[in-house]
Amino acid sequence: MADLKIEGLVKRFGEVRAVDDVSIHVADGEFVTLLGPSGCGKSTTLAAVAGLDRPDAGRITVGGKVYFDGSRGTYLPPEARGCGLVFQSYALWPHMTVADNVAFPLTLRKVKAAERKRRIAEVLALVEMEPYADRYPHMLSGGQQQRVALARTLVYQPSILLLDEPLSNLDAKLRDRARTWLAELRTRLGLTTIYVTHDQIEALSLSDRIVVMNGGRIAQLGTPQDIYERPADPFVADFIGTTNFLPARVAAVAGGAATLELADGQRVDIAAERPPESGAQVMLAFRPEQMRVAASGEGATPDGSVITARVLSRSYVGGRWQVGLDLGGGPLRLEIETPPHADAVRLWLPRSGCILFRGAANAAA
Amino acid sequence: MSNAIAEPGAAAAPGRFRREVPIQYGMAALVVVLVAAPLVPILYQSFLTGALYDHDARLTLGNFARLAQTDGFGTVLWNTFLLAALSTIVAQVFGTAAAILFGRTDLPGARVLGELFLWPIYLSALVLSFGWYSIYGPAGYITLFWQSILGEAPWNLYSIGGMAVIAGVSQAPLAYLYCLSSAGMTDPTLEEAARVSGAGTFRTLWRITLPLMMPAIAYSAVLNFTIGLELLSVPLIFGEPAGVTVLTTFLYNISATSPRPDHGLVATAAALMLVVIVFLVWLQGRLLGNTRRFVTLGGKATRPRPFRLGGLRWPLFAACVAYVVLTGVAPIGMLVLRAFTSFLSPMVPLVDVLTLENFEILWREPVYARSITNSFVVSLVGAAGATALIGMIALIVHRSEFRFRNALHYTALFPRAIPGVVAGIGFFYAFALLPGLGGIRNSIWILVIAFTMRFIPTGLGAVAPMLLQVSPDLDRAARVQGADWWTTTRRIMAPLMRPALVACYTILFISFFKEYSTAIFLFAPGSEVIGTALLQTWVQGEVGVVASLAAIQVVVIAVCITTARTIFGVKLHG
Numbered sequence A: 001m002a003d004l005k006i007e008g009l010v011k012r013f014g015e016v017r018a019v020d021d022v023s024i025h026v027a028d029g030e031f032v033t034l035l036g037p038s039g040c041g042k043s044t045t046l047a048a049v050a051g052l053d054r055p056d057a058g059r060i061t062v063g064g065k066v067y068f069d070g071s072r073g074t075y076l077p078p079e080a081r082g083c084g085l086v087f088q089s090y091a092l093w094p095h096m097t098v099a100d101n102v103a104f105p106l107t108l109r110k111v112k113a114a115e116r117k118r119r120i121a122e123v124l125a126l127v128e129m130e131p132y133a134d135r136y137p138h139m140l141s142g143g144q145q146q147r148v149a150l151a152r153t154l155v156y157q158p159s160i161l162l163l164d165e166p167l168s169n170l171d172a173k174l175r176d177r178a179r180t181w182l183a184e185l186r187t188r189l190g191l192t193t194i195y196v197t198h199d200q201i202e203a204l205s206l207s208d209r210i211v212v213m214n215g216g217r218i219a220q221l222g223t224p225q226d227i228y229e230r231p232a233d234p235f236v237a238d239f240i241g242t243t244n245f246l247p248a249r250v251a252a253v254a255g256g257a258a259t260l261e262l263a264d265g266q267r268v269d270i271a272a273e274r275p276p277e278s279g280a281q282v283m284l285a286f287r288p289e290q291m292r293v294a295a296s297g298e299g300a301t302p303d304g305s306v307i308t309a310r311v312l313s314r315s316y317v318g319g320r321w322q323v324g325l326d327l328g329g330g331p332l333r334l335e336i337e338t339p340p341h342a343d344a345v346r347l348w349l350p351r352s353g354c355i356l357f358r359g360a361a362n363a364a365a
Numbered sequence B: 001m002s003n004a005i006a007e008p009g010a011a012a013a014p015g016r017f018r019r020e021v022p023i024q025y026g027m028a029a030l031v032v033v034l035v036a037a038p039l040v041p042i043l044y045q046s047f048l049t050g051a052l053y054d055h056d057a058r059l060t061l062g063n064f065a066r067l068a069q070t071d072g073f074g075t076v077l078w079n080t081f082l083l084a085a086l087s088t089i090v091a092q093v094f095g096t097a098a099a100i101l102f103g104r105t106d107l108p109g110a111r112v113l114g115e116l117f118l119w120p121i122y123l124s125a126l127v128l129s130f131g132w133y134s135i136y137g138p139a140g141y142i143t144l145f146w147q148s149i150l151g152e153a154p155w156n157l158y159s160i161g162g163m164a165v166i167a168g169v170s171q172a173p174l175a176y177l178y179c180l181s182s183a184g185m186t187d188p189t190l191e192e193a194a195r196v197s198g199a200g201t202f203r204t205l206w207r208i209t210l211p212l213m214m215p216a217i218a219y220s221a222v223l224n225f226t227i228g229l230e231l232l233s234v235p236l237i238f239g240e241p242a243g244v245t246v247l248t249t250f251l252y253n254i255s256a257t258s259p260r261p262d263h264g265l266v267a268t269a270a271a272l273m274l275v276v277i278v279f280l281v282w283l284q285g286r287l288l289g290n291t292r293r294f295v296t297l298g299g300k301a302t303r304p305r306p307f308r309l310g311g312l313r314w315p316l317f318a319a320c321v322a323y324v325v326l327t328g329v330a331p332i333g334m335l336v337l338r339a340f341t342s343f344l345s346p347m348v349p350l351v352d353v354l355t356l357e358n359f360e361i362l363w364r365e366p367v368y369a370r371s372i373t374n375s376f377v378v379s380l381v382g383a384a385g386a387t388a389l390i391g392m393i394a395l396i397v398h399r400s401e402f403r404f405r406n407a408l409h410y411t412a413l414f415p416r417a418i419p420g421v422v423a424g425i426g427f428f429y430a431f432a433l434l435p436g437l438g439g440i441r442n443s444i445w446i447l448v449i450a451f452t453m454r455f456i457p458t459g460l461g462a463v464a465p466m467l468l469q470v471s472p473d474l475d476r477a478a479r480v481q482g483a484d485w486w487t488t489t490r491r492i493m494a495p496l497m498r499p500a501l502v503a504c505y506t507i508l509f510i511s512f513f514k515e516y517s518t519a520i521f522l523f524a525p526g527s528e529v530i531g532t533a534l535l536q537t538w539v540q541g542e543v544g545v546v547a548s549l550a551a552i553q554v555v556v557i558a559v560c561i562t563t564a565r566t567i568f569g570v571k572l573h574g
């Protein structure tokens, strides 16, 4: 086991900068997730660590061993690195049985036959695939293939574990179970792990820390709580969970709080540590669960403001109503248990917990 | 788990010797030497006053002038062009019509007819020529039959027109295959739009389907034109007796059969041919690029609905059966029949002439028995070696980080531009230049080497598409787990490539087995193969022996194709 240091990693494909100056330090035994939309450079980063693609610049070290150093021209081929990589496609060799697949890395390391047998049995037991040792990959379900792929990687005790969207080929039900299983396994193994996914629930539930990537760059790096509760920019806020955005202008600033004026003139008070100066254009971001319908007669309090939104549409979605609203010219969606009767609803928004982003709309949902 | 290894995780030490380096560079060097071997001596010789192994030969440009002034050389060039152009037209017309009829209409028995239409592609034009001779030649079965009823037969194989028909028929399958793959790609909605707007079957065919096939027709036309220029067998058999010489037979006459060859002239003519073919192959590349760009959108999900031929269905069926029988089945059948008879004529009852004597001669005469054995050794062993080489080239080009892999790819495909005749002459010079290799020069191994070089592109064409279907994750996974490139190649890629390699071996076996145009310049007494024996025996007028040798070739190839298809499920074209 070892820690992983990526410094200033750059990988270009022609004109495209697939990975653009990425630096991450993964501590020994830490589980870090690369999260981002498809095409943001997650797999390319992983391939650079595993040694499958030669990066254009930067430095990668694992436990003090230099894997790649662009400035010195150091480049270890993949076979000399000892990483464990589980491919999105699992990449099980179709001409070998499960046991032979798992035996391959041990044969390469000249492990004696008896020892090899013991370790294969051990690792297949770990992934609960012992009864399938003599099957061929095409005779296994997706979930089983994924476990074999993992076993094949764990069997040689890799210095770090790299997982590229291991659950994305499973159907929704299986994915939930596999995620729970992976979470248990991860605590038992304690391996330094980089996990790649575009699914925020996987990222939030499995990781020690999350790296949100966007267009080859790191948008934010932090714990799941950090990322969810204090997103660094509208992109992160939008990507992690559904987020509502309201364009507004700062009307007044006073001691850790700002009064915002929405496009239709309504005002809300928001707590902010370092509020932008008065007159600045901002984006007010909040989670749907932070907002609720105000009780009749309820008014603004020191804890929150009440605003009025126009009802555009309502549809029954089983047990709840989905209401489309217009708030100061911006669209807003709300799920409530009783449908609004009037053309307008009054909404209560808490004073703290919302986030202000400087600048005009660029990531408005 | 235990600590059975010093460095946990990694299987290979970082500073270790990387054995893929010598393997990849070695392979690349081998391919470069193979491809350059026939070219360099030809180009060099074309600038020399004497033979290139002569020490007092000087550099000169005079060969080009002498070639241009050679008596009748203009006629030779004109004949060459005419034969290639006419045979291309014949091939394109039949090939395109067959693609539409067998691929896009409700013609009865289209599948079987399509298979029979492909026959000539598996046989050499040489054997097809003998077949045609035995039917349509001056003493051919149908010619005599016609004469006995209607008088003088209106056809003459010993003319440019006659030769173009034979060559065209033997090349039509190529046009057919290319058109078929494009007709299959045709977006049915385009056709259906035309039909919905009221266009009839033939109008739609003419205005929509045919124009969509144009890129495939154009590409295969250039391909067939190139093959027509390179063709040796048909003009050698039918052109020479009639005094019609083309570039290949011109080269053959002034080198292989000449007692004191004028090497400067030979090399210059070969170099000229090379330049023309290189240009045409470059043109093919350009056109193929256009074909890809021209692919109609919409995908293959919906199979185009076949056109209804209506009342023409059965007349067209009869015409197709007639074509297949008259051009392929009958000539080959008659050739095989001729092998079992002493004489064949519609005037003589068959039972009176049946005999096994032709095969007894093959058995008795050492030169024939040897040529058959040699053909088997060259094809069985040579194709195995070539398959191994081609598999390695494909892996280095498509599945390695080898620095010069693009250059290697280009070099490996270059033999497409080297005509068989030029390769034969070139290797002859190459081995004449290198005195240490005299042992190889008079053995069958010179043929193996020359054939291997010639058919590298053919083999790559069979291997590469299947290799590209193997997910790169499979070899990348092995690399990450600690296998170096060579181990990955042996343990992972080689087993996964097995079907591709079997297909490659089959195609190479057939190609080696029927090859003659390169061999005719390279064989020596003792290293004859069936192809060279066929030509020599033909010159001696031993038609029965020719027929029996050809019959053996046809049967071996047929068995090979059937085996590959039924046992290994090999797809040989498409």
Ligand SMILES: Nc1ncnc2c1ncn2[C@@H]1O[C@H](COP(=O)(O)OP(=O)(O)O)[C@@H](O)[C@H]1O
Binding pocket: A013, A016, A017, A018, A036, A037, A038, A039, A040, A041, A042, A043, A044, A045
């Ligand atoms: N081999 C390649 N050649 C060219 N472009 C590539 C290649 N691999 C990846 N890319 C490009 O690099 C970007 C990042 O790709 P990738 O790392 O696979 O994204 P992710 O795994 O996050 O979905 C994409 O824009 C992709 O198109």
Ligand SMILES: [Mg+2]
Binding pocket: A042, A043, A044
């Ligand atoms: Mg990816």
